[in-house]
Amino acid sequence: MKEVVVHPERCVGCMQCMAACASAHSRSKNLFLASLETPRPRARVHVGVGLYNEGFPNRCRHCDPAPCLLACLPGAISRNAEKNTVFIDPNRCINCASCAMACPFGVIRYHEDFTAPPGKTVAVKCDNCYERQLAGLIPACVEVCKSGALSFEEKADAMKRKTDEVARTVSAGVAQVDLAPGFTLLNAIKRQQIELAR
Amino acid sequence: MEREANLNYVIIGNGVAGIHAAETLRQLDPNGTITMISDEVFPPYCRPMISMVLEGAVPPEKLPIRSSSFYEEFKIEPVLGNRVSAVDVDNRAVSVNGKVYPYDKLLIATGADPRRIKAEGLELKNIFFMRTETHVRQILATLPTVRKALVLGGGLVGFKASYGLLRRGIQVTMLIRSGYPLSMQVDSEAGRMVWDELKAHGLDVRIGVEATAFEGKDSVTKAHLSDGTLLPCDMVVIGKGVFPARGLVPKEKIKVDAGIVVDEHMETSAPGVFAAGDVAESIDIARKSPWVNAIWPEAVAQGRIAGMNMAGRRTAYKGSLSRNVIRIFGMDVMTAGLITPPEAEGFDILKVADSRAKTYRKMVFKGDRLVGMVMVNAIEQGGVLMSLIQSETPIRAPREALLKPCFNFKQLMQM
The missing domain is CATH 3.50.50.60 (FAD/NAD(P)-binding domain)
Known part of the structure; x- marks a missing residue:
């Protein structure tokens, strides 16, 4: 089963994943029409700024066992084993924020959504673009990511690639192999700027 | 075999x-x-x-x-x-x-x-606890005849009972023995904010008072308070905690x-x-x-x-941690761990309050570990702090960063 993998060292903080996510979770599924919808569609992936202005796409890890699922009072949170995805049922959600307290990654937000009863605030988070996957599409955040910070692949493949990358850094005769050269340079410059400004 | x-x-x-x-x-x-x-x-x-x-x-x-x-x-x-x-x-x-x-x-x-209380006239009708589904059904059944309710206790149960009754259009008076509501859950600053919010929505809160006796013919009609007041009420909900x-x-x-x-x-x-x-x-x-x-x-x-x-699978439990999240009218309050630590025992407290945005944050540190937090509004990332307390992660990132309303996960990672 393919899953979304985050490569934080490659994130430039462009936030295109957020726009794509919001539009994928809108009625119209179209970025321009989505911006006119009520309630306004919102992203379920959250790009934050690190200490040195580097980006980090924070999204639901779909943990197993999921702390939010265990903490959910009305039993609105469930796990779909086939897609390894944790879902929140907007009809059962009571907006108690118990899941916000349980989520170790802080990825759950509370707002109105077109899938929820009108006017009702509910807990909202990443659903791995379940509907898109059923339609044969990959998750919207991955589709739109230009820097390779998000990929959709078999976890085993991603891990093998990473293991190889790390292994190459200790090969004989190699001084240092940078895993993401351009991004490291960019982050180094950002870091310098911030430290100079202080 | x-x-x-x-x-x-x-x-x-x-x-x-x-x-x-x-x-x-x-x-x-x-x-x-x-x-x-x-x-x-x-x-x-x-x-x-x-x-x-x-x-x-x-x-x-x-x-x-x-x-x-x-x-x-x-x-x-x-x-x-x-x-x-x-x-x-x-x-x-x-x-x-x-x-x-x-x-x-x-x-x-x-x-x-539910913890019982000592007072006269507890056998009267319309005096309830609120712990089980049955209790709530009993309360609901009497609601049509109720105009004034008295809630004993400013803890979570008393609090939720008051909130529920207020939303049903009933006049509620809440008696709190300690100095501010939710004293077991929040510190005095957050408690004050909660109190203001409750008052703004029409709840009559009385601090440092207890009920000593109830009067009535068949069901309760009056309550005697420890400060000598006689308060008319046609329902009492006791929320003095549990044991x-x-x-x-x-x-x-x-x-x-x-x-x-x-x-x-x-x-x-x-x-x-x-x-x-x-x-x-x-x-x-x-x-x-x-x-x-x-x-x-x-x-x-x-x-x-x-x-x-x-079932024979030996699994260890790390220990428990107090925590709570409460949504009151337009206000969210989240707390976890040790909130008011004993003085002079090496705890560091960091606080930030913004009266205009109605936010308040307090972090309690012991050494390089976070041991407690209070957040009022902007609680979305509270779970991250909760799990830092639970996992006893040494915090090497600047502590002040955690006070910002939207700190980033990456700020916690050691690069």
Whole structure:
């Protein structure tokens, strides 16, 4: 089963994943029409700024066992084993924020959504673009990511690639192999700027 | 090799600790016999949601968190409608209403009972506790005749009762013995913010007062307060906290403190007898001392751990941590761990308040560990802080960054 993998060292903080996510979770599924919808569609992936202005796409890890699922009072949170995805049922959600307290990654937000009863605030988070996957599409955040910070692949493949990358850094005769050269340079410059400004 | 005979598991209590233990047991041991004993006959339901039924936000039929076929599905024999009268540790059996149920492994997940108060006239009608689904049904049935309600206690229950009654259009007076509402959950600053919010929405809060006597012909009509006031009211809700329901435990056989004392495997001092949920006393991660944390998420965690250990899978429980999240009108309050630490014991406190944005944050550190936090509004990332407290992660990132309303996960990573 393919899953979304985050490569934080490659994130430039462009936030295109957020726009794509919001539009994928809108009625119209179209970025321009989505911006006119009520309630306004919102992203379920959250790009934050690190200490040195580097980006980090924070999204639901779909943990197993999921702390939010265990903490959910009305039993609105469930796990779909086939897609390894944790879902929140907007009809059962009571907006108690118990899941916000349980989520170790802080990825759950509370707002109105077109899938929820009108006017009702509910807990909202990443659903791995379940509907898109059923339609044969990959998750919207991955589709739109230009820097390779998000990929959709078999976890085993991603891990093998990473293991190889790390292994190459200790090969004989190699001084240092940078895993993401351009991004490291960019982050180094950002870091310098911030430290100079202080 | 001959297979061991099927084990007899008995679970006392069908609250959330009990059902999670039962489900875990069934998952790990498909053949064991599971008997579940409870005095409540309603299907397993979500206790924290009863206040939402009072408020009218949730219909009573949405309370159950398991289907009516739960017991059949998990091959559990339910024994409902009666409390366990005795636990016989020596002969490994419990008795209910004269009938004896032998056990190999026993889980005591009896939860907690509302704390009673001392006052005259408590036998009058329309004086209620709010702990079970039955209590709320009784309260709802009397609502049409009620115009003025008196709520005793400024803790979570008193608080949710007041909120629910206010939303039903009833005048509510709340009596709080301590200096501010939710004094067990929040610090004085956050308590003050909560108080302001309540007052703004028409709740009459009286601080440092208790009810001493109730008057009325058949049902309650007046309450005498400790400051000499006579207050007319036609309903009283008592929310003075809960205490562990440990009356059935033989104290000479099983170690009991405030709650039933358990080790890291949720096992009591009697081998084969486990305890979980509001009745159990475990080590508090932030306080580093035994403590009863009677909250839903710990009941779930403890129920699962107890179930695993009962089925023979030795799993350790790290300890419990107090925490709560409350939504009051337009205000969100989240707290976790040690909030008002004892003075002069090496705790550092960081605070930031923004009166215009109505936000407040307080972090309590001990050394390089976060041990407690209070957040008012902008609580979305509170779970990250909660898990830092729970995992006792050394914080190397600048502490001030954690006070920002939208700190980033990456700020916590050591680059």
